[in-house]
Amino acid sequence: MGSPVVEFDHVTKIYDDGTVGLENATTAIRQGEFVFLVGPTGCGKSTFIRLLMKEFEATEGTLMIAGRDITKLSRDRIPFLRRNIGAVFQDFKLLPNRTVYDNVAYSLLVTGASRAEIRQKVPHSLRLVGLSTKLHNYPDQLSGGEQQRVSIARAFVNHPPLMICDEPTGNLDPETSLGIMQLIYRINRTGTTVLVATHDKGMVDRMKRRVIELKDGHLVRDERAAGYTSEFNAYAADLDPTNEGELRAS
Amino acid sequence: MGSPVVEFDHVTKIYDDGTVGLENATTAIRQGEFVFLVGPTGCGKSTFIRLLMKEFEATEGTLMIAGRDITKLSRDRIPFLRRNIGAVFQDFKLLPNRTVYDNVAYSLLVTGASRAEIRQKVPHSLRLVGLSTKLHNYPDQLSGGEQQRVSIARAFVNHPPLMICDEPTGNLDPETSLGIMQLIYRINRTGTTVLVATHDKGMVDRMKRRVIELKDGHLVRDERAAGYTSEFNAYAADLDPTNEGELRAS
Amino acid sequence: MNFRFFTSEAIRTLRRNSAPSIAAFLTVMVTTLVLGVFIPITNIATGAANDVRSRLLVEVFLNDNATEQQVAALRKKLAANSDVKSVTYVSKEDALASLEGPLEDASEVLGSNPLPASFQAVPNDPDQVSQIVASLETTSANGEKKTYVSPAINDVQNREDETEKILSITGGVKFAMWGLAILLVLTSALLVGNTIRLSIYARRREVEVMRMVGATNWFIRWPFVIEGIFVGAAGGLVAVLMLLIFKQTIIDPVSDKFALFAAPETINFVNLTLILMVAAVGISAAGSGLTLRRFLRA
Amino acid sequence: MNFRFFTSEAIRTLRRNSAPSIAAFLTVMVTTLVLGVFIPITNIATGAANDVRSRLLVEVFLNDNATEQQVAALRKKLAANSDVKSVTYVSKEDALASLEGPLEDASEVLGSNPLPASFQAVPNDPDQVSQIVASLETTSANGEKKTYVSPAINDVQNREDETEKILSITGGVKFAMWGLAILLVLTSALLVGNTIRLSIYARRREVEVMRMVGATNWFIRWPFVIEGIFVGAAGGLVAVLMLLIFKQTIIDPVSDKFALFAAPETINFVNLTLILMVAAVGISAAGSGLTLRRFLRA
């Protein structure tokens, strides 16, 4: 296990209206880990994730990413933090006036990627989530699950060292969900640290990874599942990261 | 079983860009039925539902609701159709500048409900989905699951004869999902016809109701589960519709 | 229609989602202000132009040896001309008395009055001056020498150059002023409509959701119309107040200066206020209601 | 900075999400049009006012019995006055020659010339007329009877009433025109800024998403600025074309009418076009860039 990528040190987030989003959370995620964030609706999973994206400030405590205290990050540096985090948002956050292709490409464009790089990576990334045929559709011409997969493709297109997924399979059928989880797992195996907030209990049980459980803003459980690296690895065993297959034809 | 509430007669929906949303679908849903709509992502579930809401026109075929051909409905009458359908949208469709309370109240307001009626029904409906404490929050101050539950509360607040739910539990944890399904089941038992599009295979299997399955826009399965009215009824047996309990305190 | 509900809806929007309303308010205010400044100026300018025009007249100089009958006939003739509003007789003495300065002294020295008597004919419409002149002239057989309809006439003067120049300048001023006024009014309506359109565009998702939960078009529209009335009234009111302050602190103190030309013809401030308020509220409310139609159609 | 990319981004927005851009375009076009009509009018009006003012002068009538030395001394005195721009001598004959109409005939009959010679002093600044008059007057010991600094002077005339009236009217016109021009320019800038603000407000969610995926503020801002330049240039261009058509079909045919007063002083059309285009593009681009700051801050 590598050095800590994410460190929460007594982090509290209280919203303007007094709602407690997260209270006194202390935890660390090491490089290369695969962590599930679970808990009932409204328990603070998205708050946890949005703090990492610096969407808003923590009320108290320090939050480190790759050894840097992001609570002290200047406003100018925030875009550079976000470029290093591939994020799947619970509400997708797609750009309505860009096609599927351009939505994914935008993530590369902000980093100043070359046209050649974009032409190569974007279709690849969309193929992996099974959207090769919808490249030139606009988000409002997609089904809910398709939008969600665009958001996922955008998150990992520039191979970020940290990937954060907020409910990445909420709009997907079980089969596609499994494919997406396999994909995320494969990405994790290439060294990317992954944090997935999810309600999919079956998936969490099956994958037997570390689970952080929240309840009413409190961290109530943080444990590595017993049969670590067993069952799910078997699922994914034949999927070599260098030989990535397609998820689904259409 | 009552008379047909929804009748699809060779209905086809082809989107402007040529995508087939639904093709040659023929089926009927009778009054008081509880029907699941399942299928992989992008198979046409939302298309099916949006046709019922007359969000867009069918390309071909006739679509009847309560014996009326809605493909011939004049524009002026559409609002009255929609008032009789309680809809949970996949993307929630909450009004961003209204509180939770006002969002739900709006559904009653459009029908010209009295203030007394609103004051009585809205908190009741929100209590049933477990959101009594968030009445005065705005949608952007809610978690994903909370927003989804507001959408559900709004759908049944004016006791519509037909309720259509598009992925109503995608952002909810298993426990809350079960509670919501029990609630919808209870609503169904009072005579409301219910159509639920979902990916929650576990729930569909457990509830043993009629299932319509779509695949690439085609209706590929339409069957009543074997153990009809067995297992799930046991779950819900003690929940009398006249004695509705709360789902969750907060 | 539940007026109280729609009003409270409008107020809610103004409070929660105020950016588009503020933009509409600013546009209404600013255009009202420009119109409020420009309407009195148009008024003054056309008033002054008309004032200058109304002074144009035809001077008919009489021969010193004209008989009383000839003069009386000429007066009758002039008075009968439908283009002539009024005729005044100016005797030789009156003409001399109206002279000032060294010329006056000079004629005193002379001991005799060199000035002729004249009729001054005021036209109904300044543009008819040349017609009046023409009606007094006849062209002799050989078509060269001008002769007059009455032997009493020595000369007819309408200071041709000057008259034409005055008519041209005042005509130009009136044309320009009316053109600008029309341009500004159209422009204001367009700008207000445009801003309202955009402010409704910014809320189109909301309108869409309202339609999806069964709101009729008028149920959606009324709050927008009422909001339009509020915004229009507020914008108009602020503009009128600014005009009032401007009038009392800047215009009134120097009004002596302006009183010299056409101040009394300026539009009444109360009327101006009324016109502006009605226009602001009307355009704003109608704009909101009409624009929404586009978003309610789809 | 990748100019090509930002430009293609701007074009994308114009094509896919055109409602806000169209609104901004309309506002730029309409305000440019108003300014384009109003600037030449301001120009003509102040030109005409200045023209009228420049004709104001002081007439110094001379005694017929003034000696040559006295006249020469007076001329020197007048020329030395720093308020006086130029001095012209009008002889008795010139004065008579400039008379027209029945008076002319009358003096012919008289056989002698009753008109005095005079100096016509043109002031540097029309407002100094009364100072020049004052410099020629002295008040006698008893303070009652006006006397003049030179025995050659018979009378000094500056047609006091008329001069004051002319100064007041032209002053009023210039004041009003400049006031209106400033008002319109400020108003235009405000309206364009306001519309741009609203059009960015309508896209705030998009800006939010861009920030969430790691776009820097300038990366988001450039396409908006370039779009602002396009919209400003398009709005300005259409307005200028409309002005050109208007000029050629309406103004030029009747320009004889207008040429009478101050046409040659009208601002050059090319310059006007340049000023308007620069203003339209500048305000539009700067407005886009600056407004965005608010949405980039949060």
Ligand SMILES: Nc1ncnc2c1ncn2[C@@H]1O[C@H](COP(=O)(O)OP(=O)(O)OP(=O)(O)O)[C@@H](O)[C@H]1O
């Ligand atoms: N902007 C906000 N202002 C006020 N309260 C908020 C805000 N955002 C979230 N909350 C509240 O904070 C709590 C945690 O919200 P959060 O979005 O983190 O939940 P979650 O675990 O992601 O839930 P879900 O599974 O439903 O998405 C909830 O009670 C929510 O109502």
Ligand SMILES: Nc1ncnc2c1ncn2[C@@H]1O[C@H](COP(=O)(O)OP(=O)(O)OP(=O)(O)O)[C@@H](O)[C@H]1O
């Ligand atoms: N407005 C549109 N224009 C063009 N194609 C569309 C449009 N809306 C949906 N589609 C396409 O129609 C098909 C069916 O979409 P639909 O939204 O009905 O799927 P769904 O079953 O609801 O999927 P999900 O489970 O992901 O929500 C998809 O392939 C989708 O891309």
Ligand SMILES: [Mg+2]
């Ligand atoms: Mg969440």
Ligand SMILES: [Mg+2]
């Ligand atoms: Mg769907």
